[in-house]
Amino acid sequence: MKRLPAIEVDRSLGVTAPLGFLAGAAAVGVKKLSEKPDVGLLVCETDAQAAAVFTQNKVCAAPVTVSRAHLAARRTMRGIVANSGNANACTGRRGLADARAMARLAAARIGCPAEAVLVASTGVIGRLMPMDKVAAGIERAAAARARGPEADLAFARAIMTTDTRPKQAGVRFPMRGRAVTVAGASKGVGMLAPNMATMLGFLTTDAPVRAALLRKVLRRAADATFNCLTVDGHTSTNDTLVLLASGLAFDAGAKPIAEGSAEAAALEAAVFAVCDSLARQIADDAEGGTKTLEILVTGAAGDAEARRAAAAIANSPLVKTAFFGEDPNWGRIVSAAGYAGISSGPETMRLTLGGLVIFNRGTPVEAKAAELKAAMKAHDITVHLDLGAGKGRARYLTCDFSYDYVKINAEYTT
Amino acid sequence: MKRLPAIEVDRSLGVTAPLGFLAGAAAVGVKKLSEKPDVGLLVCETDAQAAAVFTQNKVCAAPVTVSRAHLAARRTMRGIVANSGNANACTGRRGLADARAMARLAAARIGCPAEAVLVASTGVIGRLMPMDKVAAGIERAAAARARGPEADLAFARAIMTTDTRPKQAGVRFPMRGRAVTVAGASKGVGMLAPNMATMLGFLTTDAPVRAALLRKVLRRAADATFNCLTVDGHTSTNDTLVLLASGLAFDAGAKPIAEGSAEAAALEAAVFAVCDSLARQIADDAEGGTKTLEILVTGAAGDAEARRAAAAIANSPLVKTAFFGEDPNWGRIVSAAGYAGISSGPETMRLTLGGLVIFNRGTPVEAKAAELKAAMKAHDITVHLDLGAGKGRARYLTCDFSYDYVKINAEYTT
Numbered sequence: 001m002k003r004l005p006a007i008e009v010d011r012s013l014g015v016t017a018p019l020g021f022l023a024g025a026a027a028v029g030v031k032k033l034s035e036k037p038d039v040g041l042l043v044c045e046t047d048a049q050a051a052a053v054f055t056q057n058k059v060c061a062a063p064v065t066v067s068r069a070h071l072a073a074r075r076t077m078r079g080i081v082a083n084s085g086n087a088n089a090c091t092g093r094r095g096l097a098d099a100r101a102m103a104r105l106a107a108a109r110i111g112c113p114a115e116a117v118l119v120a121s122t123g124v125i126g127r128l129m130p131m132d133k134v135a136a137g138i139e140r141a142a143a144a145r146a147r148g149p150e151a152d153l154a155f156a157r158a159i160m161t162t163d164t165r166p167k168q169a170g171v172r173f174p175m176r177g178r179a180v181t182v183a184g185a186s187k188g189v190g191m192l193a194p195n196m197a198t199m200l201g202f203l204t205t206d207a208p209v210r211a212a213l214l215r216k217v218l219r220r221a222a223d224a225t226f227n228c229l230t231v232d233g234h235t236s237t238n239d240t241l242v243l244l245a246s247g248l249a250f251d252a253g254a255k256p257i258a259e260g261s262a263e264a265a266a267l268e269a270a271v272f273a274v275c276d277s278l279a280r281q282i283a284d285d286a287e288g289g290t291k292t293l294e295i296l297v298t299g300a301a302g303d304a305e306a307r308r309a310a311a312a313i314a315n316s317p318l319v320k321t322a323f324f325g326e327d328p329n330w331g332r333i334v335s336a337a338g339y340a341g342i343s344s345g346p347e348t349m350r351l352t353l354g355g356l357v358i359f360n361r362g363t364p365v366e367a368k369a370a371e372l373k374a375a376m377k378a379h380d381i382t383v384h385l386d387l388g389a390g391k392g393r394a395r396y397l398t399c400d401f402s403y404d405y406v407k408i409n410a411e412y413t414t
Numbered sequence: 415m416k417r418l419p420a421i422e423v424d425r426s427l428g429v430t431a432p433l434g435f436l437a438g439a440a441a442v443g444v445k446k447l448s449e450k451p452d453v454g455l456l457v458c459e460t461d462a463q464a465a466a467v468f469t470q471n472k473v474c475a476a477p478v479t480v481s482r483a484h485l486a487a488r489r490t491m492r493g494i495v496a497n498s499g500n501a502n503a504c505t506g507r508r509g510l511a512d513a514r515a516m517a518r519l520a521a522a523r524i525g526c527p528a529e530a531v532l533v534a535s536t537g538v539i540g541r542l543m544p545m546d547k548v549a550a551g552i553e554r555a556a557a558a559r560a561r562g563p564e565a566d567l568a569f570a571r572a573i574m575t576t577d578t579r580p581k582q583a584g585v586r587f588p589m590r591g592r593a594v595t596v597a598g599a600s601k602g603v604g605m606l607a608p609n610m611a612t613m614l615g616f617l618t619t620d621a622p623v624r625a626a627l628l629r630k631v632l633r634r635a636a637d638a639t640f641n642c643l644t645v646d647g648h649t650s651t652n653d654t655l656v657l658l659a660s661g662l663a664f665d666a667g668a669k670p671i672a673e674g675s676a677e678a679a680a681l682e683a684a685v686f687a688v689c690d691s692l693a694r695q696i697a698d699d700a701e702g703g704t705k706t707l708e709i710l711v712t713g714a715a716g717d718a719e720a721r722r723a724a725a726a727i728a729n730s731p732l733v734k735t736a737f738f739g740e741d742p743n744w745g746r747i748v749s750a751a752g753y754a755g756i757s758s759g760p761e762t763m764r765l766t767l768g769g770l771v772i773f774n775r776g777t778p779v780e781a782k783a784a785e786l787k788a789a790m791k792a793h794d795i796t797v798h799l800d801l802g803a804g805k806g807r808a809r810y811l812t813c814d815f816s817y818d819y820v821k822i823n824a825e826y827t828t
Contacts, residue, residue, distance in 0.1 A: 059752030059760045090745055090760055092777035125745020126778045191732055191746070195753065232731040233647075234746070235753035317646040317731060317815075318605055318823055325824025331504055331539020332605070332648070338473030339609065339649035346473045346504055363506035364540045401731075403817050409732055410739025410816075 007273035011281075013170020014152020017183040018206035020045045020246030023155035024145035028137035030130060031085035031123070031161075039137025040082045040158030042202060043110055043145055047076035048244035051214035052118065053222050055239035056195040061089035062099040063119035064238060070103065070115045075211040077244060078116040080202060081106040081138060082159050084187070085123040086130070089237040098129040105135055109142035120200050120240045122161055122187060156185040159200050162408060163189050164285055169277035171270040175263055180207045180249045182270040186241075186278040190287035190409060192231035193315070194222075194239050201226065201241040201278055206249035207267050209257045216259075217268045218243045225275035228307070229397045231286040232405075233315040243271065283397040288405030291323055293398050296384045299350075300392030301343045307394040312340035313383065320401030326376040328367075330358050337385055348388030354381055361388075421687035425695075427584020428566020431597040432620035434459045434660030438559035439572035442551035444537070444544060445499035453551025454496045454572030456616060457524055457559055461490035462658035465628035466532065467636050469653035470609040475503035476513040477533035478652060484517065484529045489625040491658060492530040494616055495520040495555075496573050497548060498601070499537040503651040512543040519549055523556035534614050534654045536575055536601060570599040573614050576822060577603050578699055583691035585684040589677055594621045594663045596684040600655075600692040604701035604823060606645035607729070608636075608653050615640065615655040615692055620663035621681050623671045630673075631682045632657045639689035642721070643811045645700040646819075647729040657685065693811055701822045703813030705737055710798045713764075714806030715757045721808040726754035727797065734815030740790040742781075744772050751799055762802030768795055775802075 016023050021044055025037040052071055054064045070077070081102050088095045103117040110117065121129075141158070145151070156166035170183030188199035203218075222241055247254060257263040283292045295314045300306035313319055316336040322329040330351055338346070351359040354375025358367045375381065430437050436457045444452040466485055468478045484491070495516050502509045517531040524531065535543075555572070559565070570580035584597030595618075602613030617632075636655055661668060671677040697706045709728045714720035727733055730750040736743040744765055752760070765773040768789025772781045789795065 057749060057752040058756050058758070059749050059763075087745070090748055090773060090776065090778065092775075094777075124743075125749060126773065128778075191749070193753075234730045234732045234750060237745070237749045237752065316648045317819070318648045321820050321823035324820065327824065329538075331501070331651070334504055335471060335473050335539060335605070335651045336648060338471040338651065339607075342472050344472070349473075359504060359540065361506075362504065363508075364504065364542075401820060403820050405731070406735050406738065406815060406817050406820060409735035410741065 007171055007269055009169045009171055009273050009277040011169050012149060013183040014168040015042055015155055015183055015185050015202055015204050016147040016151050017170045018181040018204045018246060020206055020248035021204045022145040022147050023151045024141040025154035025158035026137040026140035026144065028133040030083055030133055037154060037158040038083055038085045039134060039141050040155045041106060041138065041141040041145060042080040042155060044078055044244055044246050046246055046248060047078065048246050049075060049209060049211040049214050050077040050244050051211055051218040052240065052242040053219060055236060057235050057237050059090065059237050061087050061121060061238040062091055062095035063088055063121045064240060065096060066099040066103060067118040067240065070118060073115050077118055078112040079106055079110050080118045080120060080242060082120040082200065083134060084159050084161050086121060086127055087123045087125045087238050088121040088129050089125040091128055094128055098131055101131060102134060105138045118242055122159060122200050122238050125237060159187040161187065161189065162287055163187050167278055167281040169274045171273050173266055173270055175266065178249050181205060182274050184274050184278055186282060188282040189285055190231050191234045191236045193233045193235045194226045194229060195235045199236055199239055203243040203271065203274060205245045206247065207245055207257060208247040208250050208254045209245045209267060213257060213259050213264060214243055214245055217271050221271045221275040225279040228395055229279045229283060230311065230314045231399060279397055283399055286399035287408045288402040289399030290402055291400045292380050293323060293400065294382045295396040295398060296382060297387065298393045299386040299388045299390060301390040302392040303394055305342055306392040308340040309337040309342055310394045310396040312336045314396040314398035317401055323400040324402045328353060328372050328376050333383060333385065334359060342387060344387050344389035350386040350388060352384040354378060421585055421683055423583045423585055423687050423691040425583050426563060427597040428582040429456055429569055429597055429599050429616055429618050430561040430565050431584045432595040432618045432660060434620055434662035435618045436559040436561050437565045437569035438555040439568035440551040440554035440558065442547040444497055444547055451568060451572040452497055452499045453548060453555050454569045455520060455552065455555040455559060456494040456569060458492055458658055458660050460660055460662060461492065462660050463489060463623060463625040463628050464491040464658050465625055465632040466654065466656040467633060469650060471649050471651050473504065473651050475501050475535060475652040476505055476509035477502055477535045478654060479510060480513040480517060481532040481654065484532060487529050491532055492526040493520055493524050494532045494534060494656060495552060496534040496614065498573050498575050500535060500541055500543050501537045501539045501652050502535040502543050503539040505542055508542055512545055515545060516548060519552045532656055536573060536614050536652050539651060573601040575601065575603065576701055577601050581692055581695040583688045585687050587680055587684055589680065592663050595619060596688050598688050598692055600696060602696040603699055604645050605648045605650045607647045607649045608640045608643060609649045613650055613653055617657040617685065617688060619659045620661065621659055621671060622661040622664050622668045623659045623681060627671060627673050627678060628657055628659055631685050635685045635689040639693040642809055643693045643697060644725065644728045645813060697811040697813055700813035702816040702819030704816050705814045706794050707737060707812050707814065708796045709810040709812060710796060711801065712807045713800040713802045713804060715804040716806040717808055719756055720806040722754040723751040723756055724808045724810040726750045728810040728812035731815055737814040738816045742767060742786050742790050747797060747799065748773060756801060758801050758803035764800040764802060766798040768792060
């Protein structure tokens with residue numbers, strides 16, 4: 001695991017903060033509460049170099065299939081059309097036709113080929129898209145497109161489902177005497193254990209960068225941030241993370257960032273920081289979550305082993321309910337690592353919870369009960385399990401498991 | 415997956431129903447509510463051929479380590495000492511010494527070497543055993559040992575933690591003109607995703623059978639029953655399943671059952687039936703569970719693929735909360751299979767819920783809403799997902815996920 005660089009992230013910067021991007025949104029009733037925006041459009045004024053990662057779920061939604069095909073056909077994109085309230089997943093041929101129609105309608109308003117538009121949807125699985133509403137939404141979102149904080153927030157809100165707040169983040173850094181910006185918006189609260197991407201995430205930058213490098217940067221950033229995030233271990237059918245680069249921080253013809261250069265490292269650090277902030281915002285807003293948990297596993301035989309152990313801890317309902325109950329039932333943490341296919345046993349382990357060592361080399365440590373109780377009351381808690389067997393490390397973000405998780409998901413109506 | 419034979423199981427038969435076994439129990443306050451029995455002893459009057467399977471968790475409890483060593487040293491056993499209220503896991507050297515002392519104390523009362531006694535514990539992880547109480551409990555359980563329904567139930571109750579009822583099952587079948595019995599008791603309600611065994615399960619038989627065959631029979635039965643059972647996907651540190659055979663249905667020197675014979679098949683069918691009944695009783699009594707769900711996956715590329723898909727469905731908190739809410743949100747079922755590493759996609763799938771087809775070949779079926787609503791209200795619900803890709807099949811048992819699961823596990827105090 002690469003340690004994340006400490007970069008200041010500005011949550012007031014959204015998808016139109018980098019030069020060259022416009023966003024619009026509309027509320028047309030795809031979501032049940034029709035006053036909430038549910039169709040969003042992100043437009044690049046020029047051909048943006050594009051990279052994306054999608055869900056690895058074999059049951060993938062129609063917009064994922066369509067966006068994959070568009071990205072296979074072209075390296076550059078002009079826009080993204082997104083909706084919430086309906087996932088357009090498990091909808092057969094009709095669903096594919098609907099996703100293609102969404103791209104076509106958006107492209108007509110942007111003035112580009114349909115293949116230059118990506119499509120993303122989120123919401124209930126197994127329902128046909130209400131295409132009359134969606135078509136009206138695309139018209140209205142296109143007419144409303146603009147840049148600036150209001151446009152950013154309108155777009156971030158249009159992709160929300162049970163999210164309680166919009167999620168965005170941006171980083172501005174110097175390059176060749178200019179300011180370059182990387183910014184993004186995301187959504188996600190449940191059915192969340194991204195595998196190669198998150199539920200929905202859209203990043204933009206005005207850095208001059210070619211798609212080939214963009215893909216590598218995005219994949220590495222997603223792997224260490226969104227792909228190390230879980231709410232309920234259930235990978236969605238619609239996960240989509242896109243990064244578009246306009247290059248417009250510089251004049252046309254500016255030399256693209258070279259792979260392996262200091263500029264590439266600066267860009268990657270900024271993309272990492274934005275992804276990390278968005279992932280943390282998702283964990284903070286998890287369905288029913290009352291605490292944000294950072295699960296750090298070190299001393300593993302390798303990074304893959306560390307990752308398996310961190311994921312097992314982060315996904316265990318027993319671990320998550322213990323944190324909800326503020327009960328330092330640490331045996332659940334150690335035993336979750338134990339069934340994750342690790343090579344070492346408890347004899348070499350050390351478990352630290354909120355800074356207090358409570359299990360060391362196979363034996364419980366007499367922790368100060370009052371301090372431990374106080375540590376469990378914090379909103380942000382770091383669990384650090386050192387396996388004592390090697391140099392592998394991984395970090396997972398997750399949340400606790402509350403009555404409200406059950407309530408939200410028992411009542412989220414089909 | 416082998417289809418289970420339809421054999422009548424008698425839940426009034428417990429561990430002393432086969433000839434040669436005695437059981438006793440005592441309440442000594444290892445569990446907080448000291449009026450409940452928490453130490454149990456199972457004794458065989460003769461050297462019983464023994465087979466056992468244990469947790470695959472790398473963080474395994476001291477009694478598992480000790481029992482494994484005893485079974486490696488001998489093929490026959492004279493007894494099992496078990497306790498609830500304390501798992502004796504993550505307790506270091508002191509825990510190992512305590513588990514060995516439990517075997518030694520029980521052996522002294524039985525009149526056999528310490529290695530001829532297996533040890534099993536269940537309860538909170540990371541606490542040292544209160545050995546004064548446990549020693550007194552072993553004395554009292556040994557003094558109380560007897561055969562018959564009361565002794566069976568006392569033993570079954572002594573291994574309960576948050577179980578609301580004792581779990582036992584037996585089968586009686588003819589062999590060489592005599593009646594042979596296979597019976598057993600088990601416990602388990604949470605931290606339950608057995609891997610090669612269940613939380614605790616003890617089977618006895620008076621069939622004349624050698625340990626080598628016993629091991630094969632037990633492993634196959636466990637694999638298709640306890641190992642296809644999950645409450646929360648969290649494999650415990652203490653899973654132990656033992657099968658002891660006294661041979662006392664026949665006179666000393668009776669010819670042991672030959673591998674591959676009709677007798678071996680009859681024995682295996684009986685062991686299967688008892689394990690299946692105990693596994694189902696565990697699913698019925700799962701922490702906070704209000705429904706028992708049978709997840710049947712067919713048409714997979716192979717049995718392993720079917721098993722992965724069934725396990726993913728059975729472990730998804732989204733699937734489980736939907737059943738608690740009696741909400742036919744079937745997209746969650748199909749999408750869980752989709753992230754389980756299957757080779758086929760939604761185009762070939764068919765999903766049947768409570769006998770109603772609701773998704774077929776990638777497209778939602780217009781199900782009769784009233785019938786579907788009624789199907790979701792049942793206590794026992796079968797979910798059948800046919801992947802349409804091959805002949806692999808698997809069956810998993812699980813429960814729904816309720817407010818009470820969160821309550822029980824947020825408040826189960828360390």
